[in-house]
Amino acid sequence: GQNIDQPTEMTATEGAxxxxxxxxxxxxxxxxxxxxxxxxEAPTFLSYNVLDGLEExxxxxxxxxxxxxxxxxxxxxxxxxxxxxYLCAVMDSNYQLIWGAGTKLIIKP
Amino acid sequence: IAGITQAPTSQILAAGRRMTLRCTQDMRHNAMYWYRxxxxxxxxxIHYSNTAGTTGKGEVPDGYSVxxxxxxxxxxxxxxxxxxxxxxxxCASSPDRNTGELFFGEGSRLTVL
Numbered sequence: 149g150q151n152i153d154q155p156t157e158m159t160a161t162e163g164a165x166x167x168x169x170x171x172x173x174x175x176x177x178x179x180x181x182x183x184x185x186x187x188x189e190a191p192t193f194l195s196y197n198v199l200d201g202l203e204e205x206x207x208x209x210x211x212x213x214x215x216x217x218x219x220x221x222x223x224x225x226x227x228x229x230x231x232x233x234y235l236c237a238v239m240d241s242n243y244q245l246i247w248g249a250g251t252k253l254i255i256k257p
Numbered sequence: 258i259a260g261i262t263q264a265p266t267s268q269i270l271a272a273g274r275r276m277t278l279r280c281t282q283d284m285r286h287n288a289m290y291w292y293r294x295x296x297x298x299x300x301x302x303i304h305y306s307n308t309a310g311t312t313g314k315g316e317v318p319d320g321y322s323v324x325x326x327x328x329x330x331x332x333x334x335x336x337x338x339x340x341x342x343x344x345x346x347x348c349a350s351s352p353d354r355n356t357g358e359l360f361f362g363e364g365s366r367l368t369v370l
Contacts, residue, residue, distance in 0.1 A: 152299065181357045190347060190361035191300070235299070239357045244315075247299030 150174045152248035154236050159254045160226055168221045168234050168251045176241020182210055182221045183235040185250065191235055195221070223253075231255045259283050263348050263362035270338050270369050278333045278365045280348030288354045289331040291315075291323060293344040294364075300347070306331055307354045338369045 151173045160166040172180070179198040183191040197203055197212035197219060209222040221234055233250040240246055264279045282289065287308045292300040302315030306325040320342060322334045331350075335342055345366050349359040 156297075178355070179357050190363050191359075192361070193358045196357060237300075237357065243355050244302065245300075245357055245359070247301075249297060249299045 150238075150240060150246045152236055152238060152246055154234075154248040154251045156249070157252045157254065159256060160223075162226055162228060162255055162257050164226050165222065165224050166226060166253065168223075168236075168253065170219045170221070170236035170248060172217050172219070172236070172238045172246070172248075174238045174240045174246055177214060178239040178241065178243060180210075180212055180219050181237045181239070181245070182219075183237065185233045185235060187232070194234075226255050228255050228257070261348055261350055261360055261362035263346075263365050265365060266363065267366045268368070270335075270367060272338055272340060272369055274338050276335045276338055276367070278335075278346055278348070278367070280331045280333070280362060281329050282331075282348075282350045282360075283329065284350060284352075284360065285328060286350035286352050286360070287328070288351045288356070289325065290349045290351075290359065291321070291331070291333045292347045292349065293317065294347060295344050303333065303346075305354075335367075338367075340369045343367060343369045 154170045182194040185191040195210040202211045207224045235250045236248040237245045261282045290305045291303040304323040306312045309328045348362040
């Protein structure tokens with residue numbers, strides 16, 4: 149079966165750095181996506197990786213290793229507004245998105 | 258720019274009743290999707306449409322139906338609601354089916370009693 153694993157919850161301190169990991173087993177691979185979802189709101193797109201390596205976008209970076217079935221989202225200079233759930237999703241060989249359950253990130257002052 | 262509009266935002270429904278969740282987008286996207294989101298579970302695809310006039314079944318289609326008469330509208334119907342359909346429903350769209358960057362509506366919170 150297809151599976152996306154990510155930690156259920158993480159806590160970090162304002163101003164610090166946090167890394168959210170995602171491992172996957174899917175039927176084929178056509179890209180890995182990270183979304184941010186604030187409580188009670190819709191998910192919004194953060195990043196996309198299809199090749200191995202690091203993609204940087206401001207305070208957020210996303211890394212992919214296809215051989216290891218592994219990705220992480222790195223958030224730097226954490227702000228209180230970064231408190232949210234972070235969803236990892238993989239597009240399989242049929243171009244269907246397979247979603248992880250999400251990681252709830254709690255930022256403490 | 259509205260993006261994707263869902264209605265209603267919240268609804269309480271008696272079991273056995275019929276309910277249609279509306280979804281409209283103004284981005285001229287070809288692909289549209291209906292997901293449900295339940296606590297502790299990832300987003301689960303109910304139905305999708307790759308282009309106007311076509312629909313397909315997702316991971317959890319039972320008890321739901323959709324139609325795609327035009328590019329903009331993608332309503333989701335629960336023919337006879339059951340308590341297990343209590344969930345938050347998100348409509349989403351993307352320029353085409355090969356794009357994983359989805360644009361989501363604000364969600365419809367449905368409670369079936």
